[in-house]
Amino acid sequence: MGSHPAASPPVAFQINAADNVATLLEPAMPGPVVVRGSAGEKQIVAEQAIEHGHKIAIATIAPGESIIKFGVVIGAATRAIQQGEWVHLHNCSSRLDERSNAFDVRTGVPEDVTYE
Amino acid sequence: MNETAWQGYLRSDGRKGIRNIILVVYTVECASHVAHAIGRDEDDVHVIGFPGCYDNQYAIRMILALGRHPNIGAVLAVGLGCEYTQPAKIAQTVRESGRPADAFFIQENGGTKASIDRGKQTIARLRAEMNSQTQMVPMGWSDLVVGSECGGSDGTSGLAGNPVVGAFFDLLVDRGGSAIFEEIVEMIGLRHILDARAASPQARTQLLAAYDKAEHYCREVRQYSVAPGNFAGGLTTIEEKSMGAFAKSGSRPIQGVIRVAERPPHNGLWLLDSVPDPHFMQFGYTNPNDTEGIMDLICAGSQIILFVTGRGSVIGSAVSPLIKVTGNSITYNRMRDDMDFNAGRILTGNITLPAAAEELAALVQAVAAGQQSKPEALGHREYFLMYKHQDTPALDAGCRA
Incomplete structure (x- = not known):
């Protein structure tokens, strides 16, 4: 939409106003990110590079605190998460799936099964 | 009304x-x-x-x-x-x-x-x-049963495609119609949410029983509906993936659970349970492909199916027209002949979710009034019937009695 895409910061979509994470609609580099969605629009700063489709913390989250998306709990923080950090397998765990932390954070490939 | x-x-x-x-x-x-x-x-x-x-x-x-x-x-x-x-x-x-x-x-x-x-x-x-x-x-919203399914999902399905179907389901139910959703194996982790959405104590009993059976089934076959590709794409937990799929159900109270080939006893929002019941042999996978789930929804009397696909599936269905919804604007533009509705406009800020749901309602009405959906016009008539076992004593007096 912008005349020069590189000039406008990447957009992350917040589904529910209660969410503490938003989903990136395009890849982000460290720097400004526009958070758009049901809570209006605001700008935050990405702490690191985050891929398209992945989640960025839009609030500071304490260890053990719930990760909220769609307005519901999708997991728990396994350590402190700063606003602007990537939220994924390295700092968020399922409350059901015991294998949740056994996957490679980039590829998703399981690391808890040995191939000799 | x-x-x-x-x-x-x-x-x-x-x-x-x-x-x-x-x-x-x-x-x-x-x-x-x-x-x-x-x-x-x-x-x-x-x-x-x-x-x-x-x-x-x-x-x-x-x-x-x-x-x-x-x-x-x-x-x-x-x-x-x-x-x-x-x-x-x-x-x-x-x-x-x-x-x-x-x-x-x-x-x-x-x-x-x-x-x-x-x-x-x-x-x-x-x-x-x-x-x-x-x-x-004459026929109106209260005569309409609409089923929803998703397949060929991507990151936009949970963000825009499924939520717009959910928001349309709210409109349909408020206008007196009936809405059916399924894929209960993709609701794992959402037991408390199903509980909170039950319309009555009886509905709660049915919903929790169906949920527990599905979770037991997943444990028995040692399979949750989440894979390395989902993780690589940014989904972190089964709860997150489930919620993206569950967004299709909208927000209205769930009236209860129907089983395959049963019809909703009254209008409103219903969950369809297509998970096999325990039997002498556990034959019949829950959802071997998208068409199987779509046929289940049509058997329940759905006259129209809403199918959400982010990556771009090209299927249609026999018996009931299928309307193709995508949350991915790139997919929409690349497969324009196949895609009926672009919910990706919600993500680019070009339309709000409620406005998109109204637009989808207008499309559903046009198809109900005779306009061909894209897959219907292309001649898609996919169907799939398979071996499975479900206990439905009330219906067993049918053909072979």
């Missing part, structure tokens, strides 16, 4: 169809070529069939539900002649619903060519009967 009305086809059970289709049913794979040849170049003929020679109560219930679906006006059942499933009994049950129906065996009719000729002649006769009998009546 129901001021928006279009013309529908009145059936003897009071339900109304948005199409008047002749259904050709084959009763074993060996009869499928002849069945498809009968349906070729006949615009109002759809073909379904069951591949197995040995029959199955679950599959019979589905065939009978499809033969008496509101969009179906007449049925021709075609068998080879040595299989278990009986075409004549199918035709008899359909006739009892007030629809013209006929049946024959290929072996008793001189083989392929003679059977195709006889089938074509029979279709012409059934069509004449159907057209002279079927009554057109």
Whole structure:
């Protein structure tokens, strides 16, 4: 939409106003990110590079605190998460799936099964 | 409330169809070529069939539900002649619903060519009967049952595609219609949410029982519906993936659980349980492919299916038109001939979710009034019937009793 895409910061979509994470609609580099969605629009700063489709913390989250998306709990923080950090397998765990932390954070490939 | 009305086809059970289709049913794979040849170049003929020679109560219930679906006006059942499933009994049950129906065996009719000729002649006769009998009546939202399914999902499905279907389901239910969603194995982790959405204590009991069965099934087969590709794409937990799929259900109270080939007892939002029940052998995967789930929704009486696909599936469906919704604007532009609705505009900020749901409602109404959906116009008529076991004692008095 912008005349020069590189000039406008990447957009992350917040589904529910209660969410503490938003989903990136395009890849982000460290720097400004526009958070758009049901809570209006605001700008935050990405702490690191985050891929398209992945989640960025839009609030500071304490260890053990719930990760909220769609307005519901999708997991728990396994350590402190700063606003602007990537939220994924390295700092968020399922409350059901015991294998949740056994996957490679980039590829998703399981690391808890040995191939000799 | 129901001021928006279009013309529908009145059936003897009071339900109304948005199409008047002749259904050709084959009763074993060996009869499928002849069945498809009968349906070729006949615009109002759809073909379904069951591949197995040995029959199955679950599959019979589905065939009978499809033969008496509101969009179906007449049925021709075609068998080879040595299989278990009986075409004549199918035709008899359909006739009892007030629809013209006929049946024959290929072996008793001189083989392929003679059977195709006889089938074509029979279709012409059934069509004449159907057209002279079927009554057109005004039809509105409260007469409509819409099913939703997702497949070929991507990161946009949970963000835009499924939420717009959910927001439309809220509109449909508020206008007195019925909405059905399924894929309960993709609700794992959401037990407390199902609990909170139950419309009544009875609905709560049904929802929790269906949930517990699905979770038990996932544990038994050691499979949760989340894979390395989902993680790599940014989904972190099964709860997150489940919630993206569950967004299709909208926000209204859930009236209860129906099983495959059952119809909603009253209007409103319903969960369809297609998970196999415990049996002497655990045959029948829950959702082997998207078309299987879509057929389950159609068997429940859905006259229209909303199918959400981020990556871009090209399927359609027999019996009921399928409307293709994508949350991915790139997919929409790349597969414009296949995609009916671009929910990706929500993500780019070009339209709000409520406005998109109203727009989708207008499209659903146009298709109900006769406009062809994209897959329908392209000639997509996919179907899938399989072996499975579900306990439904109330329905077991059907065809084989």
